[in-house]
Amino acid sequence: MITTNKKQLVCQSVIGEITSPLGGVNPYRINPDGQSDVYPGVGGITYNVRIGDPACGMFADHVEPGVSISNFTKFQGQPGPNRALNLFSCAGNAAKIISGDAKGKTGRVVGKHGGIEHVLIDFAQDILDDLVIGDKIQIKAMGCGLQLSEFSSVKVLNIDPALLGAMNIKKAKQRGLEVQVTHTVPAKIMGSGIGSSHSNTGDYDIQLFDEPTVSEYGLEDLRLGDIVAITDADATFGRIYKTGGVVIGIVVHSDCVLAGHGPGVMVIMSSKKGEIQPVISKRANLKHYFSKMGPV
Secondary structure (H helix, E strand, C coil), X not given: CCXXXXXXXXXXXXXXXXXXXXXXXXXXXXXXXCCEECCCCCCCEECCCCCCCECCCCCCCCCCCEEEEECCCCECCECHHHHHHHHHCCECCEEEECCCCCCCCEEEEEEEECCCCEEEEECCHHHHCCCCCCCEEEEEECCCCCCXXXXXXXXXXXXXXXXXXXXXXXXXXXXXXXXXXXXXXXXXXXXXXXXXXXXXXXXXXXXXXXXXXXXXXXXXXXXXXXXXXXXXXXXXXXXXXXXXXXXXXXXXXXXXXXXXXXXXXXXXXXXXXXXXXXXXXXXXXXXXXXXXXXXX
């Protein structure tokens, strides 16, 4: 059994409201081949894209599964409440709707999307139909400061202790941990978000423009909510290339057409010394783990 410092963690409320999708004066997005089109993107309530669904192949760019929330409150002229929402929300946290026709219904946090600074939440399909843009959702934020008692060199972040417990993480026979993942991803194709000074908010993208690499690693069937391993990478304090390092993350948004972008990965574990051993399992997806966690 993997032991943690769960008893030391604080559970605190953060809140946001369902955002609207955004559009620009110039609506076109241009891909690396120079072709342009108008694509659905971030924000809103996405009725037909949820965790467990394909992350690739849609006519979309950066689409977020389920519900996207933000906190527009200003504190001393700065967006501090939205920073708190993004810093302290963790995958697996309980989320409760507190306004509108779906008031009282619950779901779970999927992850966080950088740049737009959204927190993403999964609800049952019938709940999505009762939501409207502007509805408020409160999250029981827990997970900040989570540590593995016997593996101090493995950084854990952005994950609820209950979700970590559902992931069937084991001590490896040789050293470190065995973590089930659907895919391994080489650090050489990581794009937008690389170089961030921390990994406590946001994500970074898997570029899928190189067909030989996509084929070699089987990345064409990535799904939203997949747990993946990025090899030769480290995100302990910032997202970097690191020979021998391993990063574990959750696929939180869809594929993209923009150069340098692709399905986004929110970091949940990192070991610069490579003390994480990925084990391939197609069940390593939030949809499966949320069902193991049971009702919120």
